[in-house]
Amino acid sequence: MRQWRFEVFNRSDFSDVHGKSVLEDIKELGISSVQAVQSAKVFLIEADFDKNFAERVAQELLADPVCEEYYIGRSGAPAGLAKATLIEVHLKSGVTDPVADSVMAAVADMGVKADNVRTARKYVLLGEITQSQTDTIAKKLLSNDCIEDCVIGNEAEPPSPHLKPYELQLIHWPIRELEDDELTALSKEKDLFLNLVEMQTIQKYFQELGREPTDVELEAIAQTWSEHCVHKTLKSSVDMSIDGKQVHFDNLLKDTIFKATKQLDKDWCISVFVDNAGVVEFDADSAVCFKVETHNHPSALDPYGGSATGIGGVIRDPMATGMGARPIANTDIFCFGEPDKKLEDIPKGVLHPRRVMKGVVAGVRDYGNRMGIPTVNGAIFFDDRYLANPLVYCGNIGLIDKNKCFDNPQAGNLVVVVGGRTGRDGIHGATFSSGEMTHEHETIFSHAVQIGNPITEKKTLDVLLQANKAGLYEAIADCGAGGLSGAVGEMGKELGVEVNLEKVPLKYAGLSCPEIWISEAQERMVLAVKPENLEAITKIFDDENVESTVIGKFTNDKKLRLLYKDQQVGELDMEFWHEGVPKYSRKAVWKSPQLTEPSIPEKDNYNDELVRILSSYNVASKEWVIRQYDHEVQGGSVVKPLTGVNNDGPSDAAVIQPKFNSDKGLAISCGMNPLYGDIDPYWMALAGIDEAIRNLICVGGRADRIALLDNFCWGNCTKPETFGPLVRAAQACYDGAMAFEAPFISGKDSLNNEFACEDGTRISIPSTLLISAISIVDDINKCVTMDAKRASNLLFIVGETKNELGGSHYYKINDQVGANVPKLDLETAPKIAKKISAAIAEGLVVSCHDCSEGGLAVALAEMAFAGGLGIEADLRGLPKSKDCSRVDMQLFSESNSRYIVEVEPEKYDAFAKLMLNLPFGQIGKVTEEKILLIKTEDGKAVIKADIYSLKQAWQKTFDW
Amino acid sequence: MVEVKAIVLRAAGINCDMETEYALELAGAKTQRMHINRIIEDKTLLEEFQIIVFPGGFSYGDDVAAGKILANQIIHHLSEPIQKFIDDGKLVLGICNGFQVLVKTGILPGNNSTKHQEETTITYNDSGKFEDRWVYLAPQTNKCIFIEPGRQIYLPIAHGEGKVVTKDSATLDKLKSEGLVAFKYVDKNGQEGDYPINPNGSTDSIAGLTDTTGRILGLMPHPERFVRPTQHPHWSRLKEKPASDGMTIFNNAVKYIQENF
Known part of the structure; x- marks a missing residue:
């Protein structure tokens, strides 16, 4: 031919x-x-x-x-x-x-x-x-x-891949007679990422069975037991030393994050921590589910493909939650090295952060946009410790019928795989992401990179929604980590399942049994279908050119049985495979660092500092990124990520209207600040929770319907001093959730984000906890945005400003970290959130913006230039702690729980009455003159700047 | 009065079909979303409808070029029923990817569905990337039944390939002299300008095209994304609820059918 x-x-x-x-x-x-x-x-x-x-x-x-x-x-x-x-x-x-x-x-x-x-x-x-x-x-x-x-040059193209068909070779990996060091060596040689205790557990299982394991059996166990799949570390028992004081947890997750959810016991929580995504009630008929995942290691190797499959993968989580949800919004949060790094300063095996950022953004853009799901909320954080381990968090929210939040596979159901075909891409993804990265990863783990095809996923989504509506399947799972092994295994856990591997449709010939079973090729879903429904469901798929294949059936013998052309290639007991992983016990240490506050000379004017913070990577406008995402597809956007008179101010949170015929909305936000973690991850976690909640409140979210998600990205947690900070953060999650009565509904962790350079030095990421949050908006017509609305309106600040500049951006531009990290007041914070939420619901507020990175000065500047109006502020009215005496503290402190609120003069009384007994004060008013003016208590102008010059400083950083 | 029936065409990668259906329903048309495979199987299906909408999305991933693969499919399988639909005096609307499809089949400009695309195309934005932003549109014709003459409207665009270009200046002159330019990108005051007023570098700021009958319209901006006041990008700062500009296009289509069928 x-x-x-x-x-x-x-x-x-x-x-x-x-x-x-x-x-x-x-x-x-x-x-x-x-x-x-x-x-x-x-x-x-x-x-x-x-x-x-x-x-x-x-x-x-x-x-x-x-x-x-x-x-x-x-x-x-x-x-x-x-x-x-x-x-x-x-x-x-x-x-x-x-x-x-x-x-x-x-x-x-x-x-x-x-x-x-x-x-x-x-x-x-x-x-x-x-x-x-x-x-x-x-x-x-x-x-x-x-x-x-x-x-x-003008050479010939690479030859076309005409691969030979696979001839079954039944390979056993003898382990019964191995010594400990040989077990460890085998785990390493085969990239199983299992430790000695786990290898010994497997050895014992096969010794008792009286036979050697096959290759596919060992691979299946390694995937299921991987950190990525079972979260061994977070579920481990922990002996923790906090500044010398001993604390013990039987199961870290159950004793902290789960515990809060359990104790709060909200009746609007439908399914939490059990399915692919957490599910909460939306209205009388519907629920929403939310999941955030990370795709860090693949994005480090291939930023475009890694982030694309990150978003593609997390979209499949709601699609496979319960009987399947319809995805309605995406979120994405990234951490990168600073983009101006010199090429020669980049370690071997690491891509330049600018290339990583451009690739990651393009990947999310191309996959999310093609799926027709609006990307509505996100954040980007820059720090050079993310150079070798960029973090790519992708989230997806789905809308699901309330009576379809649980699935029910039964013995006798057929195993049907639908969507994309299986290829050699993504082999070892789950185990690979559980290990640390090295300069050689680029070559060794190239096969772990997966390539997505969003149109295949979109087609699959279209037909699955039809099949769901017609009630033609009993259960659904997505092929994520561990591929078919993960999806089929999870579904058949309580039953037993038999799979004929040769029936799995392949992209090309030549895949071996283990490759078929653990490939993480994208866009594949697994269904449990009653035999009598097969014809009808197959027609739905065929009608829109989506491939579906019966590859096995669910049994009732609680065994996994894998066959290739009638020959058995693997058999495992479900209980051993899923529950046999030995429980970890871990040590953790937290020693409060000895830090001091810097001495920075006071100045008469802080215009320069404000401009430097506004133009710093973390604070600067992310419009370059946001506009590349379709944030309006599906027609549900109410508060868009960019807002204000010129549609370019930074919204605190997104609000979407999931149903065309209902004015009920969903507010979506996030909070994260790794700089605080350098001082104390406990306060970092609480600041993240408060920030995510503030953002929801600012746009009109309800204070009593907040659900949280946690995503921990950490360094190597086998080191007690790295694990200690995570335990601290987990404790804070419990305290924060209880204080706000905001349960965690889902979470995920990505550990071992460390990079071993060629010369042996190691780069570990800072402790990074992302908090994502959703809440209900009762009436979208009452939502408010952060842009200043009209001259002569009054500006209030609610919440106390304290001497808390540790980890602040003001210290960062002065090359300092400091010691006084913002400490959340667990008693006052929820009260303020409730009152602001009530004020917005009562229509007393025309704009609301939270103080976060850069403090009061940055928040006022953003409100002014987003609204195209001036602001005249006066620090006299600022509620502050006694030790917050200096002007720079008042301008740039990052104390939590502070909201700036714009109120029309005629609503002053009603607003003030509502805020009674809370720390609040009038700090100024909106003006026609396009100037941001901030005066001290004695009337001196410490900031006086044209709003357009401030806006330009904020916008030029990413004017790419 | 005749019952107005609209069909929203689906295909792999189309993703604005639900909100387009909603907008048509709001305008009073009984609307059905249908996969292209059903129409290829039974070409008489189109006959019961008076409005066909090619909605936005990424048909077949926009592989090769935006709208190209779907256009190719239509040329080879649906040329005749669509030509008949047009000849029967019915209405055709292409939004974003749908506009790209109409141009790449040759249906726009100039109602030429039996031939291939020749002298006008839609290509990559000058910025080289996908962008979502709001734009003002000034109507350029009195003859297109979808458009309220003289009324400037505000709608979002969301595309990476929206730059309309012609083979040469003669083709452009012809588009203008025959009244085939439907909308131009302008600023708030109705003036043409550079990026971002013209968000993709389109020749002569062209945002939409029509045909000689005025019954076919294709445009890059998304009218179905502004059918409720809260979709306006800064509705929260407006004293009066903004008019939902996108509805004018759907309302006019439905009214035309009611008055002419």
Whole structure:
């Protein structure tokens, strides 16, 4: 069969947008000799058609008739121009190529069946560049070695992957006779990431069975017992020493976070910590479920693919919660190294933070937007300790019928896999993410990277919602960590299941039994279907070209049985497989660090400090990111991430209206500040909880319907001094949840976020706890936003300002950490939240903004420039603690539980009456003059700045 | 009065079908979302409807180019029923990805569904990236039945490939002289301008196109995303509830059918 090669270029009179952006990126790499970049799309189609038909394919399908031209065959370097370098980027064999699938279908629509289609990107670089510069551009910019091959010059493309079919080899891994050191060596050699006690437990199990394990059995156990899947560390028993005082937990999670949820026992919590996502009541008929996941290690290796599959994966969680929810919103929170880092300061095996950030944002953008789910809330935090371990948190919220929040698989149900096919991508994802990263990870774990195809997932979602409505399945699970092993295993845990591995549809031939069973290839869901419903459900899938296959059946013998063409390749007892993991006991240590407050000279004017904080990476406008996400699809947005007179101010939280015909809304927010964790993770966690809740309250969320999610990202927790801070944070989660009566409904942890550099030095991330929060909005028409609304309205601050600048951004710009971390007042904080929520519900408030990073000064500046109005403030009215005497403290302290509220003069009395007995004061008013003016108690202007210059400072940092 | 029936076409990757259905229902049309496979199986299905909407999304992932694969599918399987739909005097609306499909089938501009796309296309934004932002639109024609002449409207865009370009200036002149330009991007005061007023670098600030009959409209902005006041991006600071500009397009379509069928 003939292979046709097509190249598609932009016509010279139309701008080559991709080429231009690659050129900019090359300049950012410090290579200035490239004058221009031409980009081209390459299509390799194996099919029996003639030249005439090839011309038609090019003209009618591949090339745009207006702005593109094509070449059939391989075009050389353009003649007569400067020196040209050709670089072609091909996907490695086995990597998903969605465009190829679409082209295959489109060629079929034209009447010819193609045998195979592959696509590639071609770049022509014009200008004198050296061989090593070419390599840098090819490897650091244009391609990712994990998933792509580069062909430089006019060489032939890589051969097409015609893989040999798999011949079953039943492989046993003898372990019964192994010594301890050999067990450890086997775990390491096979990338099982199991420790000695676990290996011994497995050894004993097989000794008792009187046989050796097969490869697929060991792999299945390793996946199920991985940190990623069972959270051994958080469920371990802990002996903790807090400044020398001993505390014991039988099960850390149950004794802290779960405990609060259990004690609060809210009747609106429907399903918590048991399913893929936490489920809470929304209204009489519906519930919402919320899950936040991390996809850190894959995003470090392949930022685009890693974050795309991160969001793709977390969307499948609500899709598989209960009988399945409809996803209605995404959230994303990232932590990166600072983007201005010099290339030579980047450790080997690590991508530049700017490339990581651009790739991660693009990945979330392309997957989330294509799924048609609005990305409504997020945050980005920068710190150089995230250089080698960027954090990528992706969240998804789904809407589900209240009577469909639980599923019920039964013996005799068929195991049906639906959606994408299984490939070699994502092997060992669960175990890989449970270990630490090294400079060699790039090569060793490239197979752990997964490639997503959002359209496959969208198609699958479309048909699953129909099948759900028709009541044609009994249970649903998503293939996430551990792939089929995780999904089928979890579903059949109480029953037993038999799977015929050769029936699993594959992307290409040649996968072995363990590969089929543990591959984490994307976009696959597993259903339990009664035999009598098979025909009807299959028709729903077929009708929209979604593949579904029966691969086995649920039994009642509590065993996992794996077969390949009738030969048994594995058998495990469900109980051992799921409950056999030995309980950990861990030591943890917390020693309060000896820190001091810095001495920073007082000044008469703080304009410069305000500008520096506004333009710092953490505070600066994230509009560059937010606009790349479709935050309005599904038509439910009420408070958008950007707000204000020019639609560019920073909203505190998002509000969506999940149902077209109901004015009930859902508020969504997050809170996180790792800088406080450097002082004390206990107060960091409480500050995160308070921030997430403040954000909900500011937009009009109810104070009595708040549900929280925790996501711990930590360093190596086998070290007691790393685990100690996590225990501290978990204790704070209990205290915070109880104080606000806001239960945790779901959570996840990602430990071992450490990187071993080539020279042996280790980089660990700072202790990072993300708190995500949702609440109900009774009437969306009463929502408020943070932008100042009208001149002569009054401004109040509610909540006390204290001498709490430890970990603040004011100290950060002065290269200090300090000691006085903001300490949440557990008694007052919930009272303030309730009162502000009530004031908004009563219509007394026209805008509300919380004080967080950068304190009062930053909050006032943001309100002013978002509203296009001035603010005149006076520190006399500021409720403050006695030791908060200095002006810089008052301006930049990051004390918790503070809200700035704009009230119309005629509503002053009603508002003041409501706030009675709380620390609050009038601090100023909104003005017509476009100036932010903050005066001290004795009338001196300590900040006086044009709001547009402040806004420019805030916007220019990410004006990319 | 005739019952107005609208169909919203679904395909792999289409994702604005539900809110488009809702907007049509609000306007008074009995609306059905239907997968393209059903129509390919039974081409007479379209006959009972008077309005067909190609909604937004990423049909087939926008692989090769936005809307291209779906356009190719329509050209090879649905040319005839869609041409008949148009010839019967019915209405066709393409929003965002749907607009891209209408252009890439050749249906817009100029109602040319039996031939392929020739002289006008929609390509990558000048900014090189997907963007979600609100824009003002000034109508350029009195003849398009979807549009209220002279009424400037405010709608969101959300796309990565929305730049309308023509093969040459003669093609552009023809679009203008034949009244095929439906909407232009303008600022609040109705003036054309550079980015971000023209968010994608579209030639002559073109945001939407129509055909010679005025019964086909394609536009990049999303009218179905502004059908309630609280969808306005800063409704919370407006004294009066804002008019839901997107509804004008759906209301006009329904009214046209009621008056002409």
